[in-house]
Amino acid sequence: MSPRKESTHSIIEGELLIALRERSSVWQCRYRVDGVWQRTTTGERDIKKAKETAKKLYLEAQIRKENNYTPITRKFRDVARSVVKRLEKEIEAGQGKASNKDYIIAIDRYLIPILGKYKIDSIDYVALAKLDKARITKMRKEPTKSTLLTHNAALNRVFDLAIEKGYMTQSSRPELKAKGKRSERRIEFTEAEVRAIRGSFEKWIEIARADSKAVRALLRDYVEVLLDTGARPGKELLDLKWAQIEFSIDPILVGKTEAKPTEDNQHGEDIEAYDWQRTVILNIQSGKTGKRKAIGRAATVEALTRIADRNYKLNLPQAIEEKPKEFIFRYKEFLSKRRGNLEKEEPKLVAPTSFVKLFNEYLKSHGLLVDPITGKERQPYSLRHTYATLMLTHDKVSAHTLAKQMGTSISMIEKHYSHLDAVKAIHQLRGEESRQLIKADLGVDKKYEYRGIEKKKKK
Structure with a gap:
């Protein structure tokens, strides 16, 4: 215990006292129970009233102890705020999981x-029944079981600290249970x-x-990359840096063509055709279930190549070697006289605030936003679901391999995609068949052509 100051008054020697904190006019009460000093506020500014309140608090603590209750308690909000600070420190130190942010949101909002x-x-x-009812009112819907599990995990963190x-x-x-509605499988896109x-x-x-x-180019x-890797939309890609990309080429000979001697080929050597098999490994750091590696194929290589060319030439x-600490998914700000930034020598690289609105705008303008069968709107997460569907149905990737690639559990894969009859992987994550099925140059159906109305340019 710290040395007694002039602002400290003993009520029961060695057992109970009141004191003033610096820059505070409210008296604090300190008392000892089983040799452990406890501290709480009297809520009083008058010293006589503070002493009377301190005696009551001390007596109440003794009674609580005799009845096997904690000698001192706190408001839920105070303990919960301490938990939020702990979670934030874990995130800053790089020790916290991605779920820490979900816990903070659950604590602060609900x-x-x-x-x-x-x-x-x-x-x-x-009290927990009141929480359930108020939460539904606040959300304007019944939460899913997954949401309730997240809230319960956050609530358990608060209880853990209170017990500590x-x-x-x-x-x-209290024992926490999650009986929310079953989460629905997201709507995927068809091959067309x-x-x-x-x-x-x-x-x-x-x-x-x-x-x-x-x-728009960055959204493309x-x-x-989302379609090619099955990554979660949001931080998994937006937090990636060039240093977290591993690029490799593993060429294989796919055929030879006999050639007659020509001016350029005097000996008539056969022309060999190679599949360069360009791949990248994304070392995802902000995954919901922790860090993981995800394989990207030709489409991802081409997308990253376009970004490197646009941003750095x-x-x-x-780009991997020279810009290791820079974020990948960024675009150059537009310089114009109207915006007042034309005097800048070099445009800054800007992080997209959110791709959800722009993606929905793109889908809507091409008649792709609403699923014609269910009537539900697609979301960026639909791309992840589309990836899983194609991998299981056409590339025949196993549930185990797909779970590793997507950073989820085998049980989740089986739960949401059991209707697809996944079989053992043949060419794991190579994706030759699905890439051919959705090649952009195969043509676009007329019903998906652009429907937006372009503004006429002023003469």
Whole structure:
């Protein structure tokens, strides 16, 4: 215990005292239970009232101890805020999982607003029932079981800290259950729709205004990588840096053509054809389930090559070597007199705020936003689901291999894709068949042609 100051007044020697903190006019109470000093506020500014309150708190702590309760408790909001600080420190230190951010959102948006005024050791099944009801009202829908599991994990972190600090006992900790509605399988794109998505980008970028071309071009590359790797939309790609890319070429001979002697080929040597098998490994650092490696094939190589060329005038290996600390999915800001940034020598590389709105705009303008069978709107996550569907049905990748690639569990793969009859992988993650099925140059159905109305240019 710290040395006693002039602002400290002993009420029971060695057992109970009150003190003023620096820059505070409210008296704090300190008392000892089983040799451990506890601290709480009296809520009083008058010293006489503070002493009376301190005596009551001390007596209450003794009674609570005799009845096997914690001698001191705290409001739920105070303990929860301490948990948020811990989670933020773990993230800053690089030790926290991606789920830490989900826990912080759950605590700040739902747990503190609904349970904040409760004493941490008084949260019982009645309080949890109130949480369930208020959460549905706040969300305007019934949460899925996955959402409830995340909220329960966050709530358990709060209970863990409360028990650690002695604010509640293990016996007073309520058991948490998750009985939310089953999460629905997201709507995928058909092969014809994927071809339309890939084949319509070039014209859509070409007809854009000058200040929109760069971000549209980046969206195209972002979509290509999502379709080719099954990565989760958002941070998994947007947080990637060039140093986290491994590029390799593994050429194989696919055929020979007999040739007659010519001026360029005087000895008539056979012409050999190679499949260069260019691949990249994405070392994803911000995955929901932790770090992992994901394989990208030709489409990913081409997308990253386009980004490196647009942003640096470098090829892919050069960008990896010369720009290791820079983020990949960035686009050059548009310089113009109207925007007042024309005087800059070099445009900055800008991070996209969100691709969701722009992607929806692209889908809507090509008649691809709404699934014609279910009537539901597609989301960027639909690209991940499309990847899994193609891998299982056409490339015959095993559930185990696909789970590793996508950073999820085998049970989740089997749960959402059991209807696809996945069989043992033949050419794992090479994807020759599916790449041919959705090649953009196979043509785009007329019903998916661009439907936007372009503004007439002023004369």
